[in-house]
Structure formats: C-alpha cells, structure tokens
Amino acid sequence: MSAALAGVVAVPLAGAVIAAIGGPRSGPVAGAATSVASLMLAGALAVDVHGGGPVAVEIGGWSAPLGIALRGDGLAVAMLALIAVVGSAVSLAAAGEFTSGAGAWSRRGAFWPLWLLLWASLAALVTARDVFTVYVALELMSLSAVGLVALGSGRAALEGAVRYLLAAWLGATAYLLGVALLYAEAGTLDMVGLADTLPDGAAAGTALALMTAGLLVKAAVVPLHFWLPRAHSSAPAPVSAALSALVVTGSIVVLVRLWSEAMSVAVTEEAGTLVGVLGVVAIVWGSLLALRQTRLKMLIAYSTVGQVGYLLLLVPLAAVPRAGGGTGDRAAADAWSGGVYYALSHGVAKAALFLAAGCLVFAAGSDRIEGLGGLGARLPLVTASFAVAGVTLIGLPPTGGFVAKWYLVSAAIRAGEPWWAAAVLLGSLLTAAYVALVVRVLMSRGESGPAPVPVPRRMQGATVALALVCLALGLRPEEGLELLAAGTPWAGMGSGETP
Amino acid sequence: MTASPSPYLLAGAVIIGLAVYALVVRPGALRRIIALNVMGSGVFLVLIASAARGDGAPDPVPHALVLTGIVVAVATSALAVTLARILHRTPSEADERDGAR
Numbered sequence: 001m002s003a004a005l006a007g008v009v010a011v012p013l014a015g016a017v018i019a020a021i022g023g024p025r026s027g028p029v030a031g032a033a034t035s036v037a038s039l040m041l042a043g044a045l046a047v048d049v050h051g052g053g054p055v056a057v058e059i060g061g062w063s064a065p066l067g068i069a070l071r072g073d074g075l076a077v078a079m080l081a082l083i084a085v086v087g088s089a090v091s092l093a094a095a096g097e098f099t100s101g102a103g104a105w106s107r108r109g110a111f112w113p114l115w116l117l118l119w120a121s122l123a124a125l126v127t128a129r130d131v132f133t134v135y136v137a138l139e140l141m142s143l144s145a146v147g148l149v150a151l152g153s154g155r156a157a158l159e160g161a162v163r164y165l166l167a168a169w170l171g172a173t174a175y176l177l178g179v180a181l182l183y184a185e186a187g188t189l190d191m192v193g194l195a196d197t198l199p200d201g202a203a204a205g206t207a208l209a210l211m212t213a214g215l216l217v218k219a220a221v222v223p224l225h226f227w228l229p230r231a232h233s234s235a236p237a238p239v240s241a242a243l244s245a246l247v248v249t250g251s252i253v254v255l256v257r258l259w260s261e262a263m264s265v266a267v268t269e270e271a272g273t274l275v276g277v278l279g280v281v282a283i284v285w286g287s288l289l290a291l292r293q294t295r296l297k298m299l300i301a302y303s304t305v306g307q308v309g310y311l312l313l314l315v316p317l318a319a320v321p322r323a324g325g326g327t328g329d330r331a332a333a334d335a336w337s338g339g340v341y342y343a344l345s346h347g348v349a350k351a352a353l354f355l356a357a358g359c360l361v362f363a364a365g366s367d368r369i370e371g372l373g374g375l376g377a378r379l380p381l382v383t384a385s386f387a388v389a390g391v392t393l394i395g396l397p398p399t400g401g402f403v404a405k406w407y408l409v410s411a412a413i414r415a416g417e418p419w420w421a422a423a424v425l426l427g428s429l430l431t432a433a434y435v436a437l438v439v440r441v442l443m444s445r446g447e448s449g450p451a452p453v454p455v456p457r458r459m460q461g462a463t464v465a466l467a468l469v470c471l472a473l474g475l476r477p478e479e480g481l482e483l484l485a486a487g488t489p490w491a492g493m494g495s496g497e498t499p
Numbered sequence: 500m501t502a503s504p505s506p507y508l509l510a511g512a513v514i515i516g517l518a519v520y521a522l523v524v525r526p527g528a529l530r531r532i533i534a535l536n537v538m539g540s541g542v543f544l545v546l547i548a549s550a551a552r553g554d555g556a557p558d559p560v561p562h563a564l565v566l567t568g569i570v571v572a573v574a575t576s577a578l579a580v581t582l583a584r585i586l587h588r589t590p591s592e593a594d595e596r597d598g599a600r
Contacts, residue, residue, distance in 0.1 A: 066563055132564055139571045143578055150582060158586045162528055165579050169535050170522070172575075176568060177515065177542045183561065184549035 002057035004041045004048075005072045008080050008123045011037045012087075016116035027112030028095045034116055035088035038123075042077070042084040046483055049077045054487035056129070069129040069190070073487025075340060078480065079126040079253055082344050085469055086245045086351045087119050089462040093355050094238040096458025097362070111151060111239075118144040118242065125250045130189040131179050131211075131262065134254055135172065138218065142168035145247050148239040149231045160231035167227040171217030178211035182263075191262040204266035211258055212275070219251040221312065222282040225305045229289075232301040237358025240297060244304040245351035249343050252311040256339070259319035260488075272320035279312030280423040287430035291437065296357045296367045299434060300350070306427065307346050307393060310408070313420055314339035317411050331414035333485070338407025340484045345400030345473050349392035352466035356386040359459050360442075363452035369441055376442040378452050382460055383442050385467035390435030392470045395428045400473025403481075507548035514541030528583040532576060539572045 015034035019027045049055060054073040063069070072080070094111060121140035128134045146168065150161035183189055185207065186198040198204050220228035228248075232240050259267055259275075286306025293299040317335030359382045360375055361367045376383040388399065395405035405424055412420035473480065518538030522531060543565045550561040 066560070132567075136567060136571065139575065143574060146578065146582070150585075155586070155589050158582065158589055162579070162582050162586055165575070165582060166528070166531050166535065169575055169579070170538075172571075173535060173538050173542055176539075177545065179564075180542060180546040180549060180561075183546070183564075187558075189560075 002055055004045050005055055005057045005070050005127060006059055007041050008038060008045070008127065009070070009120055011041065012116045012119035012123060016113050016120060019112035019116055024109055027109075028091075028098070030116060031091040031095060031112055034119065035084070035091050038080075038084040038119070039088060042081045045072055045077045046081055049074060049486050050479065050483045068133055070124075070127040071129040071192075072127055074484045075253065075257070075487070076127045077486075078340060078344060078484050079249070080123060082249070082347045083119065083122050083126070083246055086242065086347055086466070089351060089355060089466050090115070090238045090242050092465075093241070093358060093459045093462040094236075096456035096462070097236070097238065097358070099456065099458075110147065114144045114147045114151070115239075115242065118148065118247070122246050122250050126253050129191055131182060131191060131194070131258075132189045135176055135179055138175065138251070138254070139172050141247060141250060142172065142218065145243055148242070149235045151239065152235045154234070156230065157234040160227075160234045163227045164231040167217055167224070171214040171224075173214070174210050174217070175214030178207040178209075178214065181207040181210070191257060194262040195264060198263060198265050200265045204263060205268075205271075208258065208263045208266040208271075211263075212255060215251045215255045215258075216278070219248050219255070219308055219311075220305055221278055221308055222285045222305060225282070225286070228305055229298055229301040232304065233295065233297040237297070237354055237361065240301070241351040241354035241358075244301065244354060245347040248304060248308055249311070249347050252308065252343065256311075256314050256319070259315050260336075264319065264321070267319055267321070269320050272316040275312055276316030276420065279309040279315075280420075282306060282309030282312065283423055283427035284309075284430070287427055287434065290434045291430065293434075294369055296361065296369050296372065296438065297354070298367075299369065299438065300353050300357055303353070303393065303431070303434065304350060306430070307350070310342050310346070310405075310424065310427065311339060313408060313412075313424070316417075317408070317415060317420060331411045334407045334414060335411035336488060337481050337484055338404050338409075338411055341400060341407065341473075341477065341481065342404035344480070345392050345404050345470065348466055348469045348473065349389040349399075349401065352385055352389035352463055352470060353393075355459065355463040355466060356382050356389065359455045359463055360386075362455050362459065365453065369438060372438075372441050373444045375452065376439075376444075379455065379460070381464050382455070383439075385463045386442065387435075387439050388467040388470050390431075390439065392474075394432045394435060395424075398474040399470050400477065401470075402474055403477040505548050505551060507544055511541045511544030511548060514538070514544060517541075528579075528586070532579045532583065535579075536572065536576055539568070543568055 012034045015030040019030040049072055056071045059068045121137050125137035125141060128137055146161050146165040149164055150158055181203050185203040186194055188194060188197055217224045232243050283306050286302050290299050290302035293302060314335060318332045360372055363375060363379060364371050392399040392401035395401040408424050409421040412418055515538055518534045521534040546561045546565050550557040552558050
C-alpha cells in the first residue's frame with residue numbers, strides 16, 4: 001500500500017501541473033480526475049490501515065532526513081479521507097459555479113492549479129513523517145491558500161489575503177525556529193525518532209513552545225485569530241469551505257502530533273492546561289462573535305474560530321501524561337477518539353455550511369443574513385443541508401458531532417476534570433444560538449423582493465452530499481473510531497470495555 | 500550540542516530579536532515583509548550554527564534545510580510583494596462595505 005500513500009500526494013500535484021499548463025478547459029477535468037482518484041486511494045488506505053496497521057513509504061527510496069518519508073497511521077488516513085471527501089465536494093461546487101458564469105471571482109483561471117496544489121500540500125502535511133517536511137507542506141499550504149483568497153473580487157479579498165500571508169509567514173518562521181532548536185538538541189527531525197532521542201530540557205520546551213505558537217497562528221486560535229474572518233469570508237464560497245474545513249484542521253493535526261508523539265517528553269501538565277484554556281477561550285469568544293455577525297459568511301468564519309477550540313482540548317485531555325494510570329489512559333483514548341472525530345465531523349459540516357452559504361448568497365445576490373428570508377421554500381435541500389451541518393456543530397444525534405462530543409465529555413469526566421466538559425456543552429449552546437439565528441431567517445416568509453437567481457445543480461448537489469456525510473458519520477461511527485486508533489498508544493483498546 | 504553558544508547562534512538570536520521588534524512597532528505591509536525576511540535570515544543563521552559538530556566536518560543536513568528554507572522564503576516574499584503592490588493600486592471604494600460581491 002506504500003504506492004497509494006505516495007499517490008495521495010502525487011495525484012493532486014499532477015492535477016495541479018496539468019491544470020496550470022493545460023489551458024482553461026483542463027482545470028475542471030483535472031479537478032474531477034483528482035477527486036475520483038483521491039477518494040479511491042483514501043478508501044483503499046483506510047481499509048488497509050484499519051486491518052493491518054500503519055503504512056509508510058520513502059519517496060524514491062531516499063531515506064530521511066534528506067529524502068521525504070511519509071507515514072499513514074490512523075490519524076493521517078482519517079484526515080486523507082476528510083480531504084478527499086471535502087475536496088471532491090469543493091471541486092464539484094466550483095465547477096458548477098464556473099459554468100454558471102456568475103459569482104465572486106475575479107481571476108478564475110488561476111483557481112484549479114492553486115486549489116489542487118493546496119490539496120497536495122494538505123495530503124503531504126497530514127502524512128509527513130519529519131518536522132521539516134511539515135514546514136515545507138505548511139508553507140505550500142499557506143501560499144496556495146493565500147492565492148485562493150486573493151481570487152475573490154474587490155479590495156476586501158486582497159486585504160484579507162495580505163493579512164493572511166503575513167500572519168502565516170510569521171507562524172511558519174516561529175515554527176522553523178523551533179525546528180532549528182529541535183535539530184540542534186536531538187540531531188534528528190523524524191517524528192517517530194524524536195520521541196526516543198529528544199532529551200528533556202529547556203531547549204525542548206522552547207522548541208515545543210515556538211512550534212506551538214506558530215501552528216496556533218496558522219490555525220487562527222484566539223487571540224491569534226485576527227486574520228481569519230476577513231480572509232475566509234471574502235473568498236469565494238468553495239475556497240472558504242476548503243480553508244475552514246481543511247487548512248485550519250491541518251495545522252491542528254500537526255500540533256496534536258507534536259504534543260502526543262514527537263515531543264511528548266517536553267509536555268508538562270501546566271503547558272497542556274494552558275493550551276486547553278486557549279481552546280476554551282476560543283470556543284466562547286469565537287461563538288459570541290459569530291452571534292453578533294450580520295453577514296452569513298462572516299458568521300460561519302467566526303464559527304470556525306470557535307470550533308477550533310474543541311480540537312485544542314485534545315492537548316490537555318489526550319497528550320498530557322496523567323498519574324491516574326489505567327483510568328487515565330482510558331480517558332486519553334476517549335479524548336483522542338472524540339477530538340479527532342470532531343475534527344472530521346467539523347470539517348465536513350463546516351464545508352457543507354460554506355457551500356450552502358455559497359448557494360444562498362448566489363440566489364439572494366447578497367450575504368446579509370436579513371436578506372435571506374424566504375429562501376427556505378425556494379431552496380429546500382440547501383436549507384435542510386445547512387440545518388444538518390448546523391446540528392453537527394451543535395453536537396446532537398444522529399450526527400458525527402454528537403459522537404465526538406460524547407467522547408470528549410466522557411473523557412473529561414473520566415479524567416476527573418469536568419470543567420472541560422462544561423466548556424464543550426457551553427460551546428454547544430452558543431453554537432445552537434447562531435445556527436438557529438440563520439435557520440429562523442431562512443424559514444421565515446420572505447418579503448416580495450426580486451426573484452432569486454437559480455442556483456446551479458452541482459453547487460446544490462455538493463452541499464447535500466456533505467450533509468449526508470455528516471449523517472453517515474453519526475450513524476456508523478464504529479469503523480471510523482477504530483481507524484483513528486491505528487498507530488496510537490491506544491490501538492486495540494476497543495470502545496466500551498476497559499483494558 | 501556545543502558547550503558555549505557560538506557567535507553565529509548569538510548573532511541569529513539578535514537578528515530575530517530585531518525583526519520581532521520591527522514587526523511590533525512598524526506598521527505597513529512592506530516594512531512587515533522586510534522584517535519577516537530579516538527574521539527568516541536569523542532563523543537560518545541559528546540553523547547553520549547547529550551544523551557545527553566539534554572539530555569534525557560540519558553536519559550537512561542543516562545546510563540542506565536552509566537551502567530549502569531560502570527557496571520557501573523567496574517564494575513567500577515574491578507573493579507578498581506582488582499582493583501588496585496590487586492592493587496598493589486597487590482603489591478603496593466607499594461603498595465597499597455594502598457588499599462582499
């Protein structure tokens with residue numbers, strides 16, 4: 001299966017090259033081919049890793065540190081599946097919006113190369129085995145994402161892009177400084193090797209702090225979130241979906257890997273709690289700001305600022321070593337399942353929300369929330385998808401969000417730290433408030449304004465497909481949860497029984 | 500790795516400090532781009548300093564890393580300068596706040 005692992009990076013990269021040199025017609029074809037191939041590769045890898053454990057490949061036979069080594073453990077393969085599903089929906093929606101000839105695009109020819117390059121960098125980011133390959137993937141991801149943001153029309157998109165680029169650059173430089181300290185201290189960059197060779201000390205702690213700070217900027221964690229809302233809301237809807245669902249998640253995946261695997265020797269309880277507190281602040285502050293927005297895409301962008309906080313709860317609950325022994329491990333295993341499953345559920349749901357917003361804004365011609373009245377009757381499927389995705393974020397059954405929050409809450413209670421559970425539930429209440437705010441307007445009887453513009457079927461289809469995935473994640477979580485444990489210290493710990 | 504910090508390591512730290520100071524006190528996109536470049540150079544210097552292995556031949560890995568890092572920095576700078584230039588030329592519209600599209 002090692003060829004499949006190289007393929008998940010190589011396929012979108014080849015698509016990007018073809019789209020870049022093949023002229024305007026080749027873009028949608030490359031996008032469709034990449035979607036189909038990536039879905040198949042991710043599916044094959046998921047089956048393989050679920051059954052046989054992690055896989056690895058060294059590209060071209062060159063070994064690390066000078067070559068590029070990729071590793072597909074449960075977390076990586078789950079993220080690859082998320083990237084393939086969301087990526088396919090985004091490609092479908094973008095193709096639909098292009099053929100309609102309308103939309104907020106000023107330079108649409110550049111979309112496909114940039115988007116497929118972003119796809120390749122995301123796949124490399126979640127599978128990279130050494131911390132320097134992660135740096136290169138992070139930078140590729142930011143550069144292509146900035147380019148995509150700048151595709152939106154008008155000054156707002158450009159300002160958002162510049163702010164995004166400078167923030168991402170600062171984050172990457174802090175991360176690279178951490179890598180430098182790490183190499184000076186341990187003499188290796190390999191994530192698996194680091195766990196054994198990194199000596200505990202001030203240098204390891206400083207390196208972890210620098211890399212964490214850099215990744216927190218890239219993931220837009222409060223108070224480093226200043227760049228996200230404008231960048232995510234001014235971009236075209238399919239781009240916003242990719243940014244909020246995948247790019248933010250990718251940075252957090254690296255963060256969680258560093259804390260739980262590579263640099264766990266430097267992790268202290270205080271530092272882990274600090275990251276968790278940042279997560280709680282993000283949940284509350286992002287959700288409160290989302291409630292105050294009058295524009296739909298701005299509301300969804302602030303929702304991302306809030307939901308990232310849930311992913312950070314992985315650090316205090318799953319990565320911090322506990323004195324509790326067996327019960328502590330059980331809590332960590334639950335937190336791992338819940339946190340990573342939340343990353344998957346949130347990714348799919350947030351992409352569905354942004355694609356639904358794309359359809360609604362396309363129909364209404366404006367993204368003022370109050371101008372969306374009555375669209376529920378005209379676009380019933382899109383409105384239903386918006387509601388399902390919203391319910392996922394709130395964390396109600398039968399969606400993946402419920403499963404994820406269930407595990408997070410039970411992990412917090414098992415660990416004897418119920419305040420994390422309280423934060424999870426408070427976030428759910430605030431999320432319910434802002435989702436209801438939008439759904440209420442959609443379901444209201446609209447005033448007799450201009451007739452809505454018909455929305456291309458492919459945009460609607462992509463939205464509905466993602467909403468169905470949200471439901472599937474809630475109805476059949478067993479296989480996904482088992483997959484997530486592959487390659488972690490908790491592999492083989494079945495759900496339900498104590499080891 | 501080394502018993503006492505090498506002058507290169509110290510110089511790198513000073514350069515990073517200067518760049519962070521400039522980032523904090525100097526507004527404006529172009530100044531920030533330059534500050535980030537200076538900061539990157541400081542990080543490269545720290546990386547190169549870590550290549551020293553006592554009296555033997557220096558470790559080649561940090562050199563490879565710095566080369567890759569320079570390529571990334573050049574690409575990022577080019578994109579940042581281009582975007583800043585387009586932004587500078589785009590007129591700010593008064594009715595811009597009324598609609599994202």
